[in-house]
Amino acid sequence: MSRAKILIVDDDGISAMLTRKTLEQWGYEVTGLAESFDDALSSVNVARPDIVLMDIVIKGDRDGIATAAEIRARFGIPVIYLSAHAEDEIIERAKITEPFAYVLKPYKGKDLLSAIEMTLYKSKIESQMKENDERMRQFQKLESLGRFAGGIAHEFNSLLTVIIGYAKHAQQQIKEESPVLDSLIEIHKTAKKAALLTKQILAFSRNQMFHLQDCDLNILVENTVRFAKPLLGETIDLRMELSPEPIPVRVDSGQVEQAMVNLLTNARDAMPRGGTITVSASREIMTHSDFERGEAPLITERPTEYATVSVRDTGVGIASADLARVFEPVLSTSSDESRLGLGLAVSYGIIRQHQGFIDVTSEPQKGTVFSIHLPITSPMNQASPVPRDAQLKGHETILIAEDTDLLKKMLKTILSDYGYEILLAGDGDQALQQFRQHRERIRLVMLDMVMPKRTGRQVYEEIALHARDVKFLFTSGYTDDEDLMRFAREHRVEIIPKPYDPDELAQKIRAMLDSGGE
Numbered sequence: 001m002s003r004a005k006i007l008i009v010d011d012d013g014i015s016a017m018l019t020r021k022t023l024e025q026w027g028y029e030v031t032g033l034a035e036s037f038d039d040a041l042s043s044v045n046v047a048r049p050d051i052v053l054m055d056i057v058i059k060g061d062r063d064g065i066a067t068a069a070e071i072r073a074r075f076g077i078p079v080i081y082l083s084a085h086a087e088d089e090i091i092e093r094a095k096i097t098e099p100f101a102y103v104l105k106p107y108k109g110k111d112l113l114s115a116i117e118m119t120l121y122k123s124k125i126e127s128q129m130k131e132n133d134e135r136m137r138q139f140q141k142l143e144s145l146g147r148f149a150g151g152i153a154h155e156f157n158s159l160l161t162v163i164i165g166y167a168k169h170a171q172q173q174i175k176e177e178s179p180v181l182d183s184l185i186e187i188h189k190t191a192k193k194a195a196l197l198t199k200q201i202l203a204f205s206r207n208q209m210f211h212l213q214d215c216d217l218n219i220l221v222e223n224t225v226r227f228a229k230p231l232l233g234e235t236i237d238l239r240m241e242l243s244p245e246p247i248p249v250r251v252d253s254g255q256v257e258q259a260m261v262n263l264l265t266n267a268r269d270a271m272p273r274g275g276t277i278t279v280s281a282s283r284e285i286m287t288h289s290d291f292e293r294g295e296a297p298l299i300t301e302r303p304t305e306y307a308t309v310s311v312r313d314t315g316v317g318i319a320s321a322d323l324a325r326v327f328e329p330v331l332s333t334s335s336d337e338s339r340l341g342l343g344l345a346v347s348y349g350i351i352r353q354h355q356g357f358i359d360v361t362s363e364p365q366k367g368t369v370f371s372i373h374l375p376i377t378s379p380m381n382q383a384s385p386v387p388r389d390a391q392l393k394g395h396e397t398i399l400i401a402e403d404t405d406l407l408k409k410m411l412k413t414i415l416s417d418y419g420y421e422i423l424l425a426g427d428g429d430q431a432l433q434q435f436r437q438h439r440e441r442i443r444l445v446m447l448d449m450v451m452p453k454r455t456g457r458q459v460y461e462e463i464a465l466h467a468r469d470v471k472f473l474f475t476s477g478y479t480d481d482e483d484l485m486r487f488a489r490e491h492r493v494e495i496i497p498k499p500y501d502p503d504e505l506a507q508k509i510r511a512m513l514d515s516g517g518e
Contacts, residue, residue, distance in 0.1 A: 004120055005029045007047060009040040009054040010082065015105070019053065019082075022109060028116070037062035044071055051119055055082045055105075078123045080115050082107070134324065153198045158404045160198065160499040163191040165410045168502045169417065195499045214377060217247035217307045221281045224260045232264060235274030243281050247307045250377045251354055259347035263311040263370045266343055270315030270368060278312045283376065306356075309372040318362040326360055347372075392506040396513055397421040397441040401431035401459060402448045402475075411446075414502045415509075428454020435463055442470060443513060449476035457487065464491070471512045475500070 006028050010016040013035075020030045031047035034040040037060055044052060052071055056064030068079040084105040101115035167188035174181055225240050232238060260279070267277045284306050318326060327348040351358050351372050362368035398420050402408045405426070412422045423438055425431035428451050435442060445463060447456035454462075460472055472493040488495050496508050 003027060003029055004051060004116070005031045005047065005049040006116070007031050007034065007040070007043055007049040007052045009034045009037070009043075009052060009058070011035045011055070011058045015055075019112075022112070026113060036060050037064060037067040040067060041070065044075055044077060048075065049077060050123070051116060052077055052079045053082055054079050057083055078119050080119055157195070157198050157498040158407050160191055160195050162404075162406045162410045164188060164195070164499050165414050165502050167191060169410075169414055172417075191499075192501075198499070212250050212252055214248060214250050215253055217249050217281050217309065217374070218242045220249075220251075220253055220256060221260070221279055221309055223253075224257045224264075225279055227257070228261050228264045231261075232268045232277070233274075236268055236271065237274075237276040238264075239276065239278045241278060241280035241282075243283060245283075247281060247283055248377045249307050249374050251374065255350045256354065256372075256374075259350040259372065260309060260311065262343040262347045263372075266370075267311055267313035267315060267368070270313055270317070275314040275367075277314075278310075280308075280310045280312070282308050282310075284308045284373070286373070305376050306373040307376045308374075310369055311371075312367065312369045314367045317364040317366055317368055318360070319364055323360060323362065327358070392503065392510055393419045394510055394513060395419050395421070396443040397423065397438065398444045398446060398509070399423045399425065399431065399434055399438070399442050400446045401425040401428065401451060401456065402446075403427055403451045404448075411505075415506070418506050420509075427452040428456070428459045431459045432462055435467075439467065442467075444471040444473060444509060446473045446475065446509075449474055460491070460493070473508065473512060 006023055008016050008019055008023075008030060010019065010033070016033050016035075020033065023030055031049045032043050034043045035058075037058060040052065040054065052068070054064065054068055056068065058064060064081075068081070071077055071079060080101045080103060082103055082105055101119050103112050103115050167184055171181060171184045171188065174184075221240065221242060225238060229238050264277060264279070271277075286304060286306055327344050347370075348358055351374070354374055356372060356374040359371045359373065360368065398415060400408065400411050400415075400422060402411065402424075403426055408424050408426065412424060415422050421441070423434050423442070425434050431445070431447070431451075432454070435445070445459075447459055449456040451459075456474055456476075460474075463470060464472070472491075474488070474493060474495045475498055476495075487493075494508065494512055496505060
């Protein structure tokens with residue numbers, strides 16, 4: 001029999017005692033007896049019962065049904081009505097505190113028992129529905145915040161590309177003994193640091209462009225632990241448990257390592273007096289039913305093999321009330337409440353963009369386990385070598401389609417210094433017009449993915465139909481990684497994410513122009 005807690009509200013002392021005795025015989029816990037509606041509110045606030053059994057006709061200033069509605073609204077506790085009256089008006093008014101049951105006095109034992117069990121069941125279902133709604137609201141909040149952050153980062157990346165480009169260009173134009181050189185170097189360094197911040201924001205929003213490569217998860221974990229160990233401090237005992245067999249995954253290794261480092265620093269902050277962090281890599285067979293919090297929407301009931309990295313600490317843990325919002329960018333599990341940041345939110349975004357997910361379990365004062373789950377791929381392929389030390393100078397004609405005037409002007413300045421002839425377009429239609437006018441001279445087209453009138457992809461499709469010998473370089477600070485990467489693989493085009501360094505851009509262009517075939 002259930003040990004549900006029940007509060008009795010009845011001004012008939014004999015009736016209340018008989019009800020209490022009956023309930024205790026059935027195995028329920030009676031939290032108290034209240035003889036007035038004021039006492040009922042006070043008792044509910046203190047005892048927080050699962051059900052209130054209330055005689056709705058009690059002498060006093062308060063109305064019984066209004067009191068029950070207040071209990072329902074303030075505490076979410078269902079009320080079962082006990083009354084010797086069977087007027088339709090009372091029953092109709094009682095419906096405002098649904099779920100409820102109505103039991104007439106004198107009641108039969110089976111009627112009261114049925115009413116209690118029915119109310120407990122309905123209350124449980126209602127609670128589960130509220131939890132599901134709250135999970136959905138949290139998920140939608142993260143999605144909305146991610147889109148907002150990604151939009152800001154996109155605009156900021158274009159501005160950073162201009163700052164980085166001009167700072168580097170200015171350094172190359174002045175003499176080494178110039179007193180301005182140090183200032184330009186600092187501007188360049190600071191802009192690069194700001195670029196790292198936008199990468200974090202885009203990772204959280206799941207709109208960061210990744211460079212996916214096949215690798216062994218064991219090696220990623222080993223590299224991350226080696227890198228992170230000095231950052232964690234001498235009070236942390238960092239341990240590692242690797243799989244005896246390779247775990248092939250297709251990931252952006254730098255971004256996944258960043259996600260793991262964020263989890264490690266979070267674990268460190270949860271242990272202000274030191275402790276143990278264990279990082280493990282393994283293969284796991286899972287289905288959607290393995291997860292209670294619903295963070296694995298991509299998993300079906302069919303068993304699927306996943307690559308798993310677990311970061312387990314012996315720290316302060318996370319309160320159950322905070323688990324649902326642990327990946328929001330305003331929550332820190334650090335004992336220092338002033339330490340707020342993007343760490344867990346960024347890790348969440350990185351892993352979800354890799355078609356994976358993060359699961360978290362925790363208990364206050366007993367530690368926390370964050371588990372990253374990534375799709376396992378087929379056996380690893382050898383990555384193609386990347387040409388290095390290529391000559392950056394050139395003479396070819398390049399068409400640049402970019403809707404940001406500052407960036408367009410900077411690109412012409414930079415690439416002209418490298419010897420290229422530059423044609424500019426401010427939107428998709430202008431790009432096609434320029435290409436038709438200068439078709440015989442253009443060797444490479446640099447396209448922003450997001451432009452007015454026609455997107456970069458639409459411009460590509462139009463040009464590629466008639467000019468198979470032209471190279472295409474796409475650039476963007478805000479796009480869906482999987483979609484763009486699939487497009488790049490299918491059409492064998494190159495990508496450079498914003499913000500980029502002038503030398504990086506020049507090297508990419510030179511390598512493309514010097515390569516054979518499409």
